Amino acid sequence: MCNLYRIERSPDAIRRLFEDVQIPLTFPEGAPNIQPVDVRITDRAPVVRWNADHAELVVRRWSWPSSYGSPLFNLRSDGRNFPRDRALIPFDGFYEYTKPADPGQKTKDRWLFTPAEGRTFAIAGLIKDNPDVGEAFTLLTAPPGPDVAPLHGRQIVLLPSDVWRSWLDGSARSADLLVPTGPGELVVAPA
Template sequence: MCSQFQVKLPLHVVEASFSHTRFPLRFPAGRPNIEPRDEVTIGDSAAVVTLGEDGPEMAPLPFAWKGPNRRPVFNFRSDGRRFDGSRRCLVPASGFFEFTDPQPGQKRKTRWLFTLQGEEWFWMAGIVRDGAFALLTTEPGEDVAPYHNRQVVVLPPDLGPDWLGLTRPEDALLRPLAAGSLTVERAFPPLEPTLL
């Protein structure tokens, strides 16, 4: 499951994704400084977008809330659920990571970076509880299935506002993307450079 993601994008790019809506992105806690981050992991704060009284607003929230057993809830299964009464959020990212068994000779798990084909960034659909956010998951698409049996819900930049504003049916958004939509590269261990 996705416990780490990457954020390498300027704020104005995120703002532009709301330019086709009637409501511009607001910053009630002040404009955040979205520094490039190679990884955001459980417990870290990240800038997320929620729907406020006057439209979409961005503020930092911690990644994962504490479940009844005190363990962090960082992924939340979307299959068979309705989110009408939930506080929805959008998490901007430039990539997310999945892990598989270690490569031969390695002790640490192999880490794979997934990015959206043809885009420098995307949204991950999430929900907010107890002042923190978790990422929604769905069945894996063909791009993720060889690496994991679940995947986060990835939305292209133009579809993010639809998740917040309920302008499309949930089942049209909370599903994997078509095959070939995500690119994958091994992030650890790093690939050896090839000699010409």
């Protein structure tokens, strides 16, 4: 499953994306210094949460400790309802790995998925306070869409910008939004 994603946008660029869909975005802890980076499990990264009538961008840890000890960085959304603690994770690409085509190769092949031209997505997630690590987020997953299915058996849920508000404010049912991307919505390339 997705255990690595890329963020390249500045806080101001993220703010403009939200303004484009009439969602006020604030920085309650100040605008973070976001450098282009590949985000790994337990790294701190930008996440957008809802606060009464507006969205807030904060920097939090990706994953919280699960009851079985390993980090909970992805959570299956299939058939589940998430009425609260919803979040959006800004991203510019995510990676998946496959077994190498060459049996002598020791490392897995890495693939980068990016939004197709003209598409804007954010990753659907949950944010919650954890007694061990503080407020942290996880990414929601679904069965793969046609762009991901040839390489991986699941995918992170990517929400188009026209549903960001209804996801964050809880006005939309989870089942209506937590679905795979359609054909041609992602571009895949070896990374």
